[in-house]
Amino acid sequence: MTLTDTTEVARSSAENMHYMPAQLTIPYTLTPGQATGIFIAELVNKRLLGSRHGDEIIVPAQDFSGSTGEPASGFVEVAPVGEVQAFTTNAKGTLGLVLIDGTTTPFLHKLVGFEPGSLEIGTRVAAIWSESPTGNSVLDLAGFGPIGEAGTFEPKSDPEGLAEPIEQIDYTMTLDFKHAYGAYYGTLFDGVETGRRIRGSKCSKCRRVLLPPRAVCDSCFAPATEWADVADTGTIQASSVVHIEFLGQRKQPPYVYAEIVLDGASTRLIHIVGDVDAERAKTAAAPGARVRAVWSDQHTGSLGDIEHFELIEE
Numbered sequence: 001m002t003l004t005d006t007t008e009v010a011r012s013s014a015e016n017m018h019y020m021p022a023q024l025t026i027p028y029t030l031t032p033g034q035a036t037g038i039f040i041a042e043l044v045n046k047r048l049l050g051s052r053h054g055d056e057i058i059v060p061a062q063d064f065s066g067s068t069g070e071p072a073s074g075f076v077e078v079a080p081v082g083e084v085q086a087f088t089t090n091a092k093g094t095l096g097l098v099l100i101d102g103t104t105t106p107f108l109h110k111l112v113g114f115e116p117g118s119l120e121i122g123t124r125v126a127a128i129w130s131e132s133p134t135g136n137s138v139l140d141l142a143g144f145g146p147i148g149e150a151g152t153f154e155p156k157s158d159p160e161g162l163a164e165p166i167e168q169i170d171y172t173m174t175l176d177f178k179h180a181y182g183a184y185y186g187t188l189f190d191g192v193e194t195g196r197r198i199r200g201s202k203c204s205k206c207r208r209v210l211l212p213p214r215a216v217c218d219s220c221f222a223p224a225t226e227w228a229d230v231a232d233t234g235t236i237q238a239s240s241v242v243h244i245e246f247l248g249q250r251k252q253p254p255y256v257y258a259e260i261v262l263d264g265a266s267t268r269l270i271h272i273v274g275d276v277d278a279e280r281a282k283t284a285a286a287p288g289a290r291v292r293a294v295w296s297d298q299h300t301g302s303l304g305d306i307e308h309f310e311l312i313e314e
């Protein structure tokens, strides 16, 4: 079968097979700094804290002015009310720039509790405090809502009894995306899912069979123009016992990772060798050892459809 033919076949069933939903999660630690650390720590006390920099008063409190670079000379407890300067709405809600009374720099936060169409530039808003504050999140200030009956509030310079600054905040950044397989991986995964069929692409010049399949030979750079079926048995070329835990692992260490050349293929596929303990693997999963794919009960259309490779005696 020529590559073109199979590509057409793959495209006709492309809806499911040519991408997979994927997610990247990046856990990290945010260090807010001294002034913002105190600002966040004080939200649980329902106090809104700004920092003074010459004529500027900035909320949330900062160690340095973003516009002049001037260090903070002290804190000011400001009124928990302000005015909307700008806002934007999407399916998840409304974000607004709120200029807190007596401050000079608007504060980006959620605007909540407004009827559609009731929000305008200049709308007066008041702080809404979280009902279940955590003590270490800017969301202890849940947002700003309609002002209701706000009493008068005189800003307090250099308020006393401030909380210790929050030093670290744990965050996770999550990115959802679709990973497009393209025609080559897509065809491989179509075959793996529906027929437990493993296909590489064959180089038009050196005739090596590339697995996973790709468009261009990585040895002679000629186009790979045909498909070639390969067996689900092969030979280990290199192996390693993984003892270290890291993000994204499918298995709990220790486990054996191997570079395997499947019978009929010319390139190495990396996969797990299962059912062998780490000590025995040093000799049993050495280069030259023969392995066979153990297929999963799941049909996911990925190399995860191979549960692992098992050692075979020949």
Ligand SMILES: [Zn+2]
Binding pocket: 203, 204, 205, 206, 207, 208, 217, 218, 219, 220, 221, 222
């Ligand atoms: Zn080649």
